[in-house]
Amino acid sequence: MIRLGICNELFEGWDFATVCRTVKALGYEGLEIAPFTLAPRITDVSAPRRRELSAIIEDAGLSTIGLHWLLAKTEGFYLTTPDATVRNRTADYLVELAEATRDLGGTLMVLGSPKQRDLLPGVSYDQAFDYAVDVLDRAMPKIGDLGVDLCVEPLAPSETDFLNTCDQANLMIDRVAHPNFKLHMDVKAQSGETNTTVPELLTKHAAKAGHFHTQDVNLRGPGMGDVDFGPIMKALVDSGYDRWASVEVFDYSPGAEETARLSIATLKSALDAASAR
Template sequence: MIRGENFALSNLCWPIDEDRAALRIISALGYRGLELAPFKVFGGWDGVTRAEIVSYARFAASEGLTVVALQGILFGANLGPIFSGPDARLALLKHAAQVARMAGEFGGLRCVFGAPGLRKRLGLSASEADRIAVPLFQDLGRIFDDYGSILVLEANPESYGCEYVTKTGEAVSLVAQVDHPGFQVHIDTGTICINEESGEALRSYASAAAHFHVSEPDLVPLSFANARHGQFGDILRSSAYAGWISVEMKQPESDWRSCLQRSAQVIEACYDV
């Protein structure tokens, strides 16, 4: 059983109609946090009320879990690439206000900005993209900060179809340029593994991170076959990182319950106190 109090798990891993059973299982395994993909829970973005949000938070709490982060925050929002023009960026800001309100009503959360499909550079150089992205993310940071939440930037590798901020160091650099408390770094171990980023690089980034995902490449179930988890756990424990460590896995084709059990075994062996 997981002993640490800062481990969470994403609801991507199970069918939504098994929500109560899944929450009961992960709580029994020792997870204390729940990361939500809101579209999966609420079925959309428009019209989600404060009462619905509070009700879900109480539902999670009844199983011993706290909602600690949101992911998939742009899924189902029908947005275009951020470098395609001002209209696309305005639409993103409008949608972000909905997400930030939701995060605020959950009590103030980390909200993961992934969405590799929206990060096509469309022929722009990296420096040209930065000149557009920095003021955009400053605006986004202000929106989330107003609701007591933080937008956390996840590097997405090129193999996921991303063309902007594909390595963790690039995320760290962009966050430094944006320089707003509402916009911080998110670290994902799947990205680190795909990019073959070094442990020393992670050591230098970990203390600056606001959120952390334990994942495998392509979000397959956690496995001891990935020998780097032990290294990642050692680095986190020796760093000043004090946030939630959240497991992210897509729903497996096989038994999702076994997937939850195995994830807890990896966390206990490699990341726990």
């Protein structure tokens, strides 16, 4: 069964416990966390603080989904660099993020972070691909041992010039060949793929996807723009996908509570309609 969650950075500046209570009251089952909302680096969050946060989430009646925006607002990490020292440092940090995910009670991480994977000057796409695989080959055995899935996110060309389609992401997944390295899908990101639609992409790929993000292409929540979530959620259900669908928005201007309320109402309506057919 598809479970609905929401990403915590929408509630910027809110007390963490208040976020959890609000999210639960609105009907969400899970909370997904951006590390930069906790500390500049996840290693700055102590083990006691991680246990405290996990308890706050659990006490609110929620599940911790995991982490996303893994490398956002950090320095010194890069997925596609020719610098082996930086690649090794990046791999080690991904493992540290996975340790935090486990400590917080989560089971997955979303690897998007477009500005830490853009092609560097003089580096071809194929070279960048090999460098990224090197990072992941180093990190994935330890991430898998922690019981965490790392889900790689194809992003639109407007955000990055590396891994823009589900097919490209799946080539990397096949190359890394680790059972905990999976595809992440996203309405806004997959709307950037040409000659196809989000429902078509979900029909093709969602059954094997590890995670799914929902939002409108206008950067607001589901139901706050022109995207029709009926066909999207129907394709997701019909594909056999049975994991989390998290609301991730980038335009917070309508307000956190209103965004969260309208988003879950839209998704639940679409899921009910899809399940009734």
